[in-house]
Amino acid sequence: MEKELKKKQDYRFKIANREALIGVALAVFNFIWWFAFAYGLGGRTPENYSYVFGLPAWFFYSCVLGFVVMTLLVIIIVKVWFVDVPLDEEEGE
Template sequence: MKSRKKQINKEIIVTVVLYLFYFLWWYYFAYVYGNSSDVEHFKYIFGLPEWFFYSCVVGLVVVNILVFILVRIFFKNVSLEEEDDKL
């Protein structure tokens, strides 16, 4: 029971840190990097504003790769039955 709780807590921490990273990535590129309100000064990548491309397209790809890696490293199958406490 104790090792199962420890594993679940570790997975929660990894998930929250990854979410915070994604939010900060998105916020930085959407509001700090692309803070020009004048559309004439926008740069475009594949027809999308540069700030949008980096915050939404590149950010999604980076976070999906990180999710794949972190799930393979930190997450384990946990039995939901009370008597089976092995990880």
């Protein structure tokens, strides 16, 4: 029965699972980036904050720069590792 199940499983599921794991990894990386800068630099008293472009450094690095980094990462990963798969039924099924 397992052989039949593996035989019937579509190759697109393997691609979709790989791409889903990449998406989860990107989300985890985004959270770690945001948390590290927001609470790492933002854990001080406001009198001791440093500023970048008029914004507190913790906010700039976690939210502004983090957005730019994540946008570039998503673009690169989609262009390099994601593939087009047909979504219609295959002939002969």
